[in-house]
Amino acid sequence: MELHAHHLHYREVNQWLRRCSQDGIHHVTLHGIRGQRYIGTGLNNSLRIHIHGTAGNDLGAFMNGGEIIVYGNAQDGVGNTMNAGRIIIHGHAGDVVAHSMRGGTIYVRDDVGYRAGIHMKAWGDNPPLVIIGGTARDFLGEYMAGGTLIVLGLHDPSAPLVGSYVGTGMHGGVIYLRGTIAPYQYGKEAGLQPLTPDDWEYLQRTLAPFCEEFGFDLEAVLDHTFCKLVPLSRRPYGRLYEGAVGAVSNHS
Amino acid sequence: MKNFLPSDFLVHIGPECILCGRCVRECSFGVLEQKEGRIIAHHARCVACQRCVVFCPRSAIAILPHPSTSRHNAYWTPEQRRALLRQAQTGAILLAGAGNDQPYLSIWDHLLLDASQVTNPSIDPLREPMELVTFIGRKPDHLEIVPDENGELRLATELPPQLKLDTPIIFGAMSLGAVNLRVHKILAEAARRAGTYFNCGEGGLHEELYPYGQNTIVQVASGRFGVHQRYLDAAAAIEIKIGQGAKPGIGGHLAGEKVTEEIARTRMIPPGTDAISPAPHHDIYSIEDLAQLIYALKEATNYSKPVGVKIAAVHHVAAIATGAARAGADFLTIDGFRGGTGAAPLVIRNHVGLPLEIALAAVDDRLREEGIRHQVSIIASGGIRSSADVIKAIALGADAVSICTAALIALGCTLCQACYTGRCAWGLTTQDPELIKRLDIDEGVERVQNLLRAWTLEIKEVMGALGINAIESLRGNRERLRSIGLDVHTQEVLGVRPAGM
Numbered sequence: 001m002e003l004h005a006h007h008l009h010y011r012e013v014n015q016w017l018r019r020c021s022q023d024g025i026h027h028v029t030l031h032g033i034r035g036q037r038y039i040g041t042g043l044n045n046s047l048r049i050h051i052h053g054t055a056g057n058d059l060g061a062f063m064n065g066g067e068i069i070v071y072g073n074a075q076d077g078v079g080n081t082m083n084a085g086r087i088i089i090h091g092h093a094g095d096v097v098a099h100s101m102r103g104g105t106i107y108v109r110d111d112v113g114y115r116a117g118i119h120m121k122a123w124g125d126n127p128p129l130v131i132i133g134g135t136a137r138d139f140l141g142e143y144m145a146g147g148t149l150i151v152l153g154l155h156d157p158s159a160p161l162v163g164s165y166v167g168t169g170m171h172g173g174v175i176y177l178r179g180t181i182a183p184y185q186y187g188k189e190a191g192l193q194p195l196t197p198d199d200w201e202y203l204q205r206t207l208a209p210f211c212e213e214f215g216f217d218l219e220a221v222l223d224h225t226f227c228k229l230v231p232l233s234r235r236p237y238g239r240l241y242e243g244a245v246g247a248v249s250n251h252s
Numbered sequence: 253m254k255n256f257l258p259s260d261f262l263v264h265i266g267p268e269c270i271l272c273g274r275c276v277r278e279c280s281f282g283v284l285e286q287k288e289g290r291i292i293a294h295h296a297r298c299v300a301c302q303r304c305v306v307f308c309p310r311s312a313i314a315i316l317p318h319p320s321t322s323r324h325n326a327y328w329t330p331e332q333r334r335a336l337l338r339q340a341q342t343g344a345i346l347l348a349g350a351g352n353d354q355p356y357l358s359i360w361d362h363l364l365l366d367a368s369q370v371t372n373p374s375i376d377p378l379r380e381p382m383e384l385v386t387f388i389g390r391k392p393d394h395l396e397i398v399p400d401e402n403g404e405l406r407l408a409t410e411l412p413p414q415l416k417l418d419t420p421i422i423f424g425a426m427s428l429g430a431v432n433l434r435v436h437k438i439l440a441e442a443a444r445r446a447g448t449y450f451n452c453g454e455g456g457l458h459e460e461l462y463p464y465g466q467n468t469i470v471q472v473a474s475g476r477f478g479v480h481q482r483y484l485d486a487a488a489a490i491e492i493k494i495g496q497g498a499k500p501g502i503g504g505h506l507a508g509e510k511v512t513e514e515i516a517r518t519r520m521i522p523p524g525t526d527a528i529s530p531a532p533h534h535d536i537y538s539i540e541d542l543a544q545l546i547y548a549l550k551e552a553t554n555y556s557k558p559v560g561v562k563i564a565a566v567h568h569v570a571a572i573a574t575g576a577a578r579a580g581a582d583f584l585t586i587d588g589f590r591g592g593t594g595a596a597p598l599v600i601r602n603h604v605g606l607p608l609e610i611a612l613a614a615v616d617d618r619l620r621e622e623g624i625r626h627q628v629s630i631i632a633s634g635g636i637r638s639s640a641d642v643i644k645a646i647a648l649g650a651d652a653v654s655i656c657t658a659a660l661i662a663l664g665c666t667l668c669q670a671c672y673t674g675r676c677a678w679g680l681t682t683q684d685p686e687l688i689k690r691l692d693i694d695e696g697v698e699r700v701q702n703l704l705r706a707w708t709l710e711i712k713e714v715m716g717a718l719g720i721n722a723i724e725s726l727r728g729n730r731e732r733l734r735s736i737g738l739d740v741h742t743q744e745v746l747g748v749r750p751a752g753m
């Protein structure tokens with residue numbers, strides 16, 4: 001099924017999508033998307049949505065299955081609080097990609113804005129995965145509590161791979177960067193670790209479908225230094241607080 | 253380091269003691285010990301939760317303010333010195349549970365209700381129907397009524413989704429984690445029986461509570477814990493939590509020790525990790541961003557249920573409230589500074605925010621001035637103690653109130669403020685299976701249901717005295733309030749005239 005949506009409000013686009021999924025349709029294509037928000041929000045089944053144009057904010061928010069493929073760029077909030085499913089963006093994505101994402105996969109071919117993967121979590125056997133082909137700005141993986149973020153910087157070798165405050169308040173999950181990161185760029189709750197053979201095996205396995213999707217050469221992608229950021233503690237703020245009543249801890 | 257902290261309380265065990273050891277078993281703070289034929293008390297640990305007092309079969313125990321005193325100083329109060337000493341010993345931010353306990357003015361207690369005499373007679377609520385049903389949700393700008401083919405009139409306007417409350421009291425947000433599953437079960441069941449709602453708070457909705465979905469308001473907070481499509485679908489309404497009266501402007505940390513298997517499953521995070529709710533939502537930095545989340549939730553639930561916003565009462569609460577209303581909120585929960593918490597930094601709890609009474613009047617005024625009061629319902633929350641507070645809140649401009657601390661007190665809470673320790677002796681704000689067992693679900697439901705019943709009857713009683721037979725006639729009806737002992741400016745903000753005028 002196809003829909004020419006350039007003149008439609010997001011409510012109409014989503015109503016149409018809901019009808020399609022109720023009718024048991026598996027593939028739909030939206031043409032002429034011009035920043036309509038919330039496309040595929042709460043998508044809950046096996047629907048596969050192809051989007052031509054620029055997807056608006058909160059693409060696939062609360063998404064719980066299915067697949068969204070954007071041929072173009074996406075704006076802010078891609079995969080906000082996403083639970084399952086897959087979002088693939090043949091282009092750039094804006095700020096707050098994968099905010100509080102708990103499961104599923106997001107591929108962005110090019111760059112993302114600020115706060116990508118912020119407060120990502122992990123739950124059950126479907127931990128979230130976000131792969132960014134280009135670069136990411138500040139606050140990448142801030143408050144990260146689970147899942148995997150990978151930033152590859154494949155396009156412009158002179159562009160900074162990530163900004164500052166990477167992994168600030170991180171208390172779970174892992175960030176892989178294709179390249180290096182200076183200590184001032186990441187938060188004190190995160191720490192660098194050398195990659196183990198398991199990491200390389202994981203990267204190979206995980207990046208293969210990504211490279212295939214966008215036509216990158218997997219070997220060339222892997223033939224590079226990578227670094228790995230992990231949380232130093234699952235309880236970064238354990239010593240911040242103390243009770244005000246009762247002798248709860250015994251300091252004598 | 254030597255502990256310089258003096259004891260707050262003295263556990264006095266009288267000669268009636270028969271050494272049964274019950275108090276030792278009841279105390280969850282490790283105060284009492286049975287040794288060499290007597291009960292020994294480690295006074296310094298006592299939080300005055302009263303558990304031992306209530307359960308001593310001989311009423312032998314009394315908890316006294318510690319009689320040891322230092323030179324009186326009205327400025328350097330024992331409380332100030334105690335906090336300071338504790339910080340000198342730990343270097344940490346001090347935490348406290350329950351609500352702001354400082355002696356700020358309680359405006360409720362300076363407001364008096366009117367009653368009918370002679371003209372406009374009072375109504376007898378025992379004989380005459382009293383309408384307490386309240387609808388929470390956006391009301392249309394106008395109603396269009398058209399005749400159908402048979403000439404019968406029918407409503408042509410499509411009404412936005414509403415919550416129907418049989419009594420204008422709901423149970424406010426307390427997350428699973430702050431309280432335990434039994435508390436949630438009690439509130440959910442009591443809400444169902446009373447025809448009202450319970451708010452599951454920001455820690456997700458436990459699987460066993462999904463059957464109560466139609467009596468549940470679910471929260472979406474900055475941590476987005478347990479938020480997924482089924483959660484949104486199950487609920488009767490959704491509340492975006494921006495702030496909390498007990499700790500405006502800051503987030504929350506549920507300590508890893510409290511993230512048990514059950515809580516982890518409901519929050520959808522690994523057990524044992526800190527559950528961090530950041531201070532702001534990472535996707536909300538403006539009213540436009542708030543609108544975006546409101547509409548994301550409406551889209552996700554196909555415009556089938558009200559989506560509201562909870563904000564703490566702070567200095568510019570009226571401006572924030574109208575922004576939220578214009579952003580599409582169907583209801584606003586205004587949480588005053590007396591609101592409770594499982595844990596808040598003491599400095600925030602005691603010094604930040606506004607009294608609910610002030611905030612309520614300011615918000616109601618502002619929405620009326622802008623002509624959008626009908627677009628949004630107001631739920632007043634934070635320190636509602638009695639049916640009188642409920643009535644005054646409604647007269648100041650609320651559609652309904654929400655209660656948390658009051659419900660916990662009904663279940664045994666003694667306001668000992670030790671919630672953040674996870675050792676609540678009354679089995680409320682603890683995840684310890686042994687302590688949880690102290691809370692009997694059936695009895696708890698009965699207590700809370702009784703409380704709602706009593707307050708509802710009292711509200712009707714007062715309405716009768718006011719000569720009002722529908723609660724909506726009381727809403728924002730400040731003409732029926734008078735102030736006593738308030739300064740002129742406070743009266744002006746409240747829009748209430750002094751007694752005698």
Ligand code: SF4
Pocket residue numbers: 263278279280281282283284297298299300301302303304305315677
């Ligand atoms: S903490 Fe509670 S139970 Fe323990 S001694 Fe004090 S009042 Fe009694």
Ligand code: SF4
Pocket residue numbers: 301349350660664665666667668669670671672675676677678679680681
């Ligand atoms: S809930 Fe429990 S710990 Fe908290 S104040 Fe009440 S009795 Fe004390």
